[in-house]
Every structure is written in structure tokens, then in C-alpha cells.
Amino acid sequence: MLLRSARTLIGVTTIVVFWALGAGWLAQPLLDLAQRGAPPGGQTVAPATYAAHTAIVMLGTGTIQREGKLVPPTDGIARIVKSADLYARCKRVSPVCHVIVSGGNPQQHEATEADTYLPYVLREGVPRGDVILENTSLTTYENARNVSAILPDGYYGSLILVTSAFQMPRALLDFHRFGMNPLPIVSNTRRATRGLLPRRINFFNAEIALHELIGIAQFHVYRQIGWF
Template sequence: MTLFAWSAVLAVLAAGSWWVAGSGVWDVPLAGNASRTAPAFGARNAIVLLSAGLDHWKPDAPFGPTTDGMSRIRQAAADYAACRAQARVCKVIISGGDPEGHGIADAELYAGEIAALGVREDDVIREARSNTTYENAKFVEPLLQGGHYDAVVLVTSAYHMRRAKIAFDRLGFDVIPDAAPADRAEFSLVPRRQNFRLAWRALHELGGIVQLYLYDWTSIH
């Protein structure tokens, strides 16, 4: 094959990849079933809430949870309310450090937000060191072991759940996934900016999953 032919093939592949990412067609087989099954609680329960970073809602406003972060907070608060309604022991473990250097850990700020939704302060446990999904699981592990929980409910965004569950599974925890709603790509023949952003997010998740498998391969705990 000539150099011109190879260049033409690469150009077609690049254009095709660009259209697939922007059209959102890549997300169609991932849509699955949107129905949700309520978690089954035990006598002692831990609801593990993974943070999703902080953001400024207004230029001069203090930091607050991102949109995905608030979605996760609401999901965890709903799980907590359902757990308490059954007169069970219910704890919320909020996991998230300060990976972007804002000067406050996600766990600290999220704790205030979830308290406003009815979660008792003495039922909130903060894990404020983790900066990655791998560290979420690593630093939450001793908290789960020390609490002797019968059921562990894992709350994170739907797009992040697979990677998060792998991280906890590899440490021996049989978590109950309860995914919070998040933006999905919308199919469009004309590529959309939002779909490019979500495609990059999906690639980031895929890279994170590969990283966890590499950790297993290299025996990194």
C-alpha cells in the first residue's frame, strides 16, 4: 500500500472516530435498563458515597459539590432514609480528599450537604485522604472492616459505577451498587460538543478500569 493510500485510510479512521464520539452512537449499547432496584439492608449498614469533586456555581461563591456530586449526595441520603425507616443501624461513609487543591476535602463539604438532607451528623463518617477511585476503596477498607457491616451500599454516578465496584471487589467487598443519575450522550447525526465531553469521560473510565487490572497483575493492593 502506498503512502497516499495509508494517509487516506488514516484520514477516514480519524473522521469516523470523530463522528462516533460526537454523535453519541457509542453510548447506545451502554444505555441498558434504567430501572433501579432498592438496596436490601441488613442489621448493620454502610452507605459508601464517593465524591465527584467541587465546583464554583458563581464566580464569587464558595466551592460546592459538582452536579454529579449533588446527584450522588441525594442518592445516598435517600438510601439512608430508607435504611432508617427499617430501624436499622445506618452509617454514611463519605470518601473524597482534595485532589484539585481547593483547600477543603470533598468529604468535609459533602458532609454538610448531606446533613441538610436529613442524615444525622453522628451517622456520617468522613474519609478525607483519597484522591482516586483506587484510593477510595483502599482508605475506606479499614472503616468497613472496623464497622462489621452486614451490607455495604456503594453510591456513585452510573458512568463511574463499574470502575468503583471493581475497586471494592478486588479488596473482597461484595458491595451493593446503587448508581446515581448522570448525563448520558444523546444520539445526533450532527456531532455535539456535549457528546465529545461524555466520550472523553467514558475513555477516562475505561483507562481507570485498565489501571485496576494492572494493579492486580502487579499485585498492588
């Protein structure tokens, strides 16, 4: 009887959690936790923020297949557009503005994130000569580590970090770990769609949020044991 009652409770709880995630009622709190601490979207950067040598670092967020072609996902497009806008504003006041596109191939697709994003960055008006590709990193930690390795000491007077709100808190931890203190600029914020029926996008949002929350916990654990 006890085993049967336990199985019933576990089954009902699983169904409720599954529904709450898909209907958005649990997915949104998870997103709020993951995006907590990220600056609000729509920030403006004062012209004085751009130094004579400015680097705009854009983090990758995977690639997807669309109509038989490897392309950036929606979050990636938002990051590209935001980075290109920052670049255009930078060029109005600074002689040297570079966009560093950081992202390898963790999904083992036919091309890296950085190489896939490059044509879209160029299409947004950033000249190829002002784009630096970092296409070997597989994690946010490696994004920070590899970017720090390609930044000449003291060359860039201003460093700007562009990524989605859900990744920003973890990205800042990693960049600070390597002695960098970039200005965080959020490209986009994710929101769950609450309702009665489960939606696929809400499960995806919940997965993203859990990935970031686990990554933050992992960072602190690794720091405590001396791995980071």
C-alpha cells in the same frame, strides 16, 4: 504519494471519529461499555437488607466552580440524593445508619470532595453525627482502600455502595479487592445525545467512559503483575 495518501486517510479518519464522538454515535457505545455490568437505576432496597448497623458509602466525583463557589457536579448531586434517600429508609428499620462520604482532592481545588459534599448531605436530612468523611482518597482504588480501613471489623452487617453507573463496575472491582462485598446502588446513568451536530456533553461523556474503561484495564494489569 503513499505518504500523502496516508496523511489524507488519517485526517479523514480523525474528522470522522471526532464527529462520531461529538454527535453521540460513538460516545454512547463507549458509555454502554463503561456501564456494562452495573445494576439498573431505580433499584429498590428491601427493608430486610438493612442490618442493625448499616453503612452507606457514597463515592465522590469531583467538584466544579459555579458562581464563584465550589460545588458538587450533577453526578455528585445525584449520588447525594440517592444516599440520603437510602439513609432515610434505613432509619425506619435500623438503629444505626451511617453515610460514609469518600473523596479527596484530586483536582487540587480549595476543598476536598467529601468536605464540599457535606453541606448538601446535611441539607438532604442526614444528621452530622451519622456522616463519616473520608477525604484523602484520590482514586477509586483509594476510595475502597480508605473505606476498608475505617470500617470496624464486623460492626456493619450491611454495606451499600452508591455511585454512578459508569463508575460502578470499576468501584466493585476495587471494593472486592479489599474484601468488601457491598450492595451496589446506581445513583444515575449517563446517556449520550445523538444527532447531526457535535455537542460538548458528548465529548465529556466519551472522556468519562474512556477513563473508566482504561481504569478497568489498569486494574486487571496491576493484579496480574502483583501491584494490586
